[in-house]
């Protein structure tokens with residue numbers, strides 16, 4: 212998956228609190244998260260899916276070794292009409308990223324765009340991805 216500026220035209224709804232896809236399905240639409248004190252990062256096409264950043268970015272791995280590279284892990288939740296109202300979780304690893312990076316949330320916005328593009332195309336996501344070079348790569352687990 213590579214970044215494609217046209218994604219923004221198809222994924223009309225960005226960073227909302229009330230989900231147009233859930234409201235379209237007759238559900239309340241208020242998206243809850245594990246951490247409410249961070250910016251809302253969410254995407255939807257208004258009908259078939261939503262995807263959102265579920266928790267604050269975390270250092271990865273959690274147990275630090277002196278020679279371990281800096282990584283950040285992101286937990287996203289998504290819901291697609293292909294699987295009813297089930298919420299699925301996935302993790303995206305950002306290599307060479309730091310939690311105190313000023314542009315971190317801009318990077319997360321790009322990741323959300325790519326996840327939304329993938330949901331538009333395939334209806335589902337893998338459970339683990341790595342983001343580098345503006346592309347998402349699914350990792351075997």
Ligand SMILES: [Zn+2]
Nearest residue numbers: 230232233261
């Ligand atoms: Zn929704």
